[in-house]
Amino acid sequence: MSEASPAKAYALHLGVIALLFALSFVLPEYHHGLLARIMVLAVFAMGYNMLFGYVGLLSLGHAMFFAAGLYGAGFAVIHLGWNVPLAFLAGIACGALLALVIGLLALRTTGVAFMIVTMMFAQVFYLVILYFAAWTGGDQGLVVPQPARVLNLGATSLDLTNPTVRYMSALALFSIVLLITLAVVRSRYGRVLVAVRENEERTKMLGYDTFSNKLIAVVVSGTICAASGAAYALLFGYVGSSLASVQYSILPLLWVLLGGAATTLGALIGTVFMYYVIDIASGYTSAYLLIVGIALILLVLFFPKGILGTIRQRWLGWLP
Amino acid sequence: MMPLLTTKNLARNFGGLRAVDGVDFQLMPGEIRAVIGPNGAGKTTFVSLISGRIQPSSGMIVFDGTDITSRPAYLRVRQGIAYTFQITSVFANLSAYDNVALPVQRTLTDGRSKGAVRTGVMAALERTGLADRAHMPAGQLSYGHQRLLEVAMGLALKPRLLILDEPTQGLADSEIDNFIELVREIAKSATVLLIEHNMPVVMQLADRITVFNAGRILAEGTPEQIRANTQVQEAYLGTAP
Numbered sequence: 354m355s356e357a358s359p360a361k362a363y364a365l366h367l368g369v370i371a372l373l374f375a376l377s378f379v380l381p382e383y384h385h386g387l388l389a390r391i392m393v394l395a396v397f398a399m400g401y402n403m404l405f406g407y408v409g410l411l412s413l414g415h416a417m418f419f420a421a422g423l424y425g426a427g428f429a430v431i432h433l434g435w436n437v438p439l440a441f442l443a444g445i446a447c448g449a450l451l452a453l454v455i456g457l458l459a460l461r462t463t464g465v466a467f468m469i470v471t472m473m474f475a476q477v478f479y480l481v482i483l484y485f486a487a488w489t490g491g492d493q494g495l496v497v498p499q500p501a502r503v504l505n506l507g508a509t510s511l512d513l514t515n516p517t518v519r520y521m522s523a524l525a526l527f528s529i530v531l532l533i534t535l536a537v538v539r540s541r542y543g544r545v546l547v548a549v550r551e552n553e554e555r556t557k558m559l560g561y562d563t564f565s566n567k568l569i570a571v572v573v574s575g576t577i578c579a580a581s582g583a584a585y586a587l588l589f590g591y592v593g594s595s596l597a598s599v600q601y602s603i604l605p606l607l608w609v610l611l612g613g614a615a616t617t618l619g620a621l622i623g624t625v626f627m628y629y630v631i632d633i634a635s636g637y638t639s640a641y642l643l644i645v646g647i648a649l650i651l652l653v654l655f656f657p658k659g660i661l662g663t664i665r666q667r668w669l670g671w672l673p
Numbered sequence: 674m675m676p677l678l679t680t681k682n683l684a685r686n687f688g689g690l691r692a693v694d695g696v697d698f699q700l701m702p703g704e705i706r707a708v709i710g711p712n713g714a715g716k717t718t719f720v721s722l723i724s725g726r727i728q729p730s731s732g733m734i735v736f737d738g739t740d741i742t743s744r745p746a747y748l749r750v751r752q753g754i755a756y757t758f759q760i761t762s763v764f765a766n767l768s769a770y771d772n773v774a775l776p777v778q779r780t781l782t783d784g785r786s787k788g789a790v791r792t793g794v795m796a797a798l799e800r801t802g803l804a805d806r807a808h809m810p811a812g813q814l815s816y817g818h819q820r821l822l823e824v825a826m827g828l829a830l831k832p833r834l835l836i837l838d839e840p841t842q843g844l845a846d847s848e849i850d851n852f853i854e855l856v857r858e859i860a861k862s863a864t865v866l867l868i869e870h871n872m873p874v875v876m877q878l879a880d881r882i883t884v885f886n887a888g889r890i891l892a893e894g895t896p897e898q899i900r901a902n903t904q905v906q907e908a909y910l911g912t913a914p
């Protein structure tokens with residue numbers, strides 16, 4: 354936010370990207386696959402964080418933006434036979450459009466009403482998916498056929514079902530979104546978003562049209578979440594209604610809270626943390642949700658600002 | 674000369690209370706106008722109507738020849754009306770620097786100023802004596818410094834009309850002297866509407882004084898005229914002979 358240490362911040366983010374790149378060559382197969390999925394979902398969390406962390410708008414309906422990307426890309430391949438890049442763009446466009454409409458309607462409210470309104474819209478979206486089972490596969494979902502998940506680049510073609518290609522595609526998306534997020538929050542616009550979060554009335558009295566700024570933030574946030582959903586469909590080949598359920602609206606909130614709201618890297622840390630706690634806990638007991646619950650409570654008690662938020666507060670004030 | 678600001682029969686009710694009750698008011702460009710009056714007289718409500726922070730129940734506001742009565746607050750700010758809050762309302766969790774950067778970058782976007790954000794911010798902080806505290810969170814500044822930060826934010830908006838609502842409240846005597854100098858300097862490039870309780874400050878700064886009482890203008894005139902006005906003395910100064 355402040356003018357200090359841009360070089361440090363960019364170096365740290367590039368370092369994280371380099372680390373993830375290097376991990377691709379050393380991780381065992383299982384963790385390699387898991388991390389690819391985590392990176393795609395961390396993009397979802399980054400999109401959520403843009404609105405929740407920086408603007409302070411708590412949505413309980415972001416599953417609809419993720420699902421808009423998921424179904425947008427999935428339909429484009431399955432029903433329209435589009436190629437991978439076009440399908441990816443279709444997913445993003447669906448999310449952006451949906452976010453614009455939802456933003457125009459939901460931003461008339463704030464606080465608890467905003468939470469309820471976004472949750473209701475997401476529920477409608479979910480029910481529509483179930484209702485049009487003929488196209489969506491209902492609660493069974495759809496599988497994106499393997500032959501369609503190939504990226505043709507002139508002479509060469511990349512098979513997205515290949516683990517390395519999949520990992521690198523996930524990393525590419527993650528990196529782009531991470532750097533965009535960093536640039537946005539360090540920009541003048543990022544400063545306005547934080548001002549809206551801290552005191553919207555005051556921000557208006559400094560000449561800002563806060564409604565428009567919030568609307569842009571909803572669209573950016575929804576578009577990033579849709580990019581995550583579209584990548585999920587194309588990389589993992591599954592388009593299902595469970596990914597549009599209320600659980601997928603709450604998960605990004607948890608990831609962001611765990612990692613640290615309004616931190617650029619918190620989304621990744623929170624998503625990794627949650628996945629591995631579940632993974633490790635479910636190896637020991639079938640009551641793994643209990644362990645997840647306890648881990649969450651401990652975190653809230655000892656890291657109320659999330660992992661990275663607390664680190665920033667205590668030690669590294671320059672973290673963006 | 675055309676007035677910079679005119680209000681016509683401006684009124685605002687809160688329930689049954691007529692906080693501002695049919696005010697006709699004119700402000701000439703370049704003047705320093707003080708608004709005084711007892712607590713609850715409607716001064717804050719009046720300037721809030723001008724800034725657009727609250728909507729009038731009836732009446733009209735004209736700024737620089739255009740009717741701005743129904744214009745949203747953020748557009749009035751861009752037109753040059755800056756409001757500094759009576760109840761300090763800086764962004765407590767942001768640095769003093771970021772607090773001032775917000776108005777500076779706004780004027781840059783609007784094309785009302787030129788140059789880098791940093792230059793504009795440091796200029797406003799220097800004028801208010803806060804430059805060495807640029808990187809402190811605003812919430813950790815002393816109360817007096819938060820008041821000055823409010824003024825710095827107002828200044829940074831490059832206003833044509835700067836509204837200051839009890840800016841010296843909580844300032845030490847030494848700070849008040851600097852403040853008077855600051856307002857004089859601001860007045861070289863902007864019209865100043867100053868709500869103030871501290872009478873020595875009012876008497877030193879104001880070209881003209883408007884006295885509010887119970888939502889209405891009780892009297893208006895030069896400092897000498899107001900000092901000599903017995904009605905004002907009864908209502909406000911409490912020193913009727």
Ligand SMILES: Nc1ncnc2c1ncn2[C@@H]1O[C@H](COP(=O)(O)OP(=O)(O)O)[C@@H](O)[C@H]1O
Nearest residue numbers: 687690692710711712713714715716717718719
């Ligand atoms: N938002 C509000 N709701 C209800 N009453 C208000 C509100 N704001 C101000 N008032 C009332 O309006 C009157 C004028 O208040 P104000 O403009 O703050 O006076 P002043 O600034 O001159 O002290 C007071 O009686 C106050 O209680």
Ligand SMILES: [Mg+2]
Nearest residue numbers: 716717718759
């Ligand atoms: Mg007042």
